[in-house]
Amino acid sequence: MFEITDTQKIGVGLAGFGITFLFLGVLLLFDKGLLAIGNLLFISGLGCVIGPLRTLNFFFQRHKLKGSAAFLGGIFVVLLGWPLVGMIIETYGFVILFSGFLPVAINFLRRVPILGTFLNMPGISRVLDMLAGDTNRTTV
Template sequence: MFEITDTQKIGVGLAGFGISFLFLGVLLFFDKGLLAIGDMLFISGLACVIGPRRTINFFFQRHKMKASASFLGGVIVVLMGWPLVGMILETYGFVLLFSGFLPVAINFLRRVPLLGTVLNMPGLSRILNIIAGDSNRTTV
C-alpha cells in the first residue's frame, strides 16, 4: 500500500468538482462561467494530486507539445469568452494527452460489477474495443 497525503485528497476533490463544473457547463449550453471554473479546478486538482513539478513535466514533454498546446489553448479560449471553440480545442487536447491512459481506464471500468454489464453491451462494447484496443492482444 502507499500513503495518500492530504494534498492528494484535496486534489482529487478539486479535480472531481472541476469535472462536475465542466459537465454542468456543457449541459447548460456552454456557460462560460461554469466552464472557466471547471477548467481551473481540474488543472489545480491535477497539480495537487501529482505535484506541481510532475504536472509541468507532464504537460511539457516533447512528444505531447501539440496536445498540451491544444488543451491549454482551449482553456485560454474559454477564459476569453468563446466556450464552444474552447471546449472543442480542450477535448481534442484531452484525448491526445490522456489517450495512453484510456485503455487502462476502460478495462478497469469493465470489471466494475454494474458498470461492466453496461459497458459490455454489444454496440457499446464494439466502440470501446476500438478505443481501448483488443483485450486479447498482448503488448510487449
C-alpha cells in the same frame, strides 16, 4: 500503504470541484463562467495532487506537446469567451493526452458488474474495441 499529504487531499477536492463545475457548465448549455472556473480548479487540483513539477513534466513531454497545446489552448479559448469551441479543442487535447490510459480504463470499466454488461453489448463493444486498440497488451 502510502501516506496522503494534506496538499494532496486539498488537490483531490479542487479537482473534484473542477469536474463538477465542468459538468454543470456543459449541462447548462456551455456556460462560460462555470467552464472557466471548472478548468482552473481542475488544473490547480492536478497540480496539488501530483505536485507542480510532475504536472509540468506530464504536460510538456515531447510526445505529448500536441495534446498539451490543444488542451491548454482550449482552456484559453474558454477563458476568452468561446465555450463551445474551447471545449471541443479541450476534448481533443484530453483524448490525445490520455490516449495511452484509454485502453486500460475501458478494460477496467468492462469488468464493473452492471456497466460491463452495457459496455459488452454488440454495437457498443465494437466501438470500444476500436478505441481501446489491441486488448491483448492491456489484459492484466
